[in-house]
Amino acid sequence: QVQLVESGGGLVQAGGSLRLSCAASGRTFSNYGTGWFRQAPGKEREFVAGISRSGGATDYADSVKGRFTISRDNAKNTVYLQMNSLKPEATAVYYCAGLTKSAGLASRSLYDYWGQGTQVTVSS
Numbered sequence: 001q002v003q004l005v006e007s008g009g010g011l012v013q014a015g016g017s018l019r020l021s022c023a024a025s026g027r028t029f030s031n032y033g034t035g036w037f038r039q040a041p042g043k044e045r046e047f048v049a050g051i052s053r054s055g056g057a058t059d060y061a062d063s064v065k066g067r068f069t070i071s072r073d074n075a076k077n078t079v080y081l082q083m084n085s086l087k088p089e090a091t092a093v094y095y096c097a098g099l100t101k102s103a104g105l106a107s108r109s110l111y112d113y114w115g116q117g118t119q120v121t122v123s124s
Helices: none
Strands: 002-007 010-013 018-026 033-039 046-051 058-060 068-073 078-083 092-099 118-123
Touching: 002 092, 018 033, 018 092, 018 118, 033 068, 033 078, 046 068, 046 078, 058 068
Parallel strands: 010 118
Antiparallel strands: 002 018, 018 078, 033 046, 033 092, 046 058, 068 078, 092 118
């Protein structure tokens, strides 16, 4: 079992930046790929970014490429999501998730563990 706790959300103006953190506890964190997803009111949860167990491979939704960066520090059991040039449409609850499989970073249904989420609000 892995427990995931997100932090770093908040209110920011359009064009601003936030860095989200996902702290893991429980089983060896480096055994899990990790993804960030977001869910806006009335919408389905969607993939934002993912990173492989070692950090050697990443994947991004087209809507955030070039603006968001996912990274991980396995020594600290933490995954980060640096979000720059934020737009109002990025307003959502952001969730961190853990994946035991070796592939499928962008596939929500393949993830095994989820955090409780952190709210990000981008004002125009």
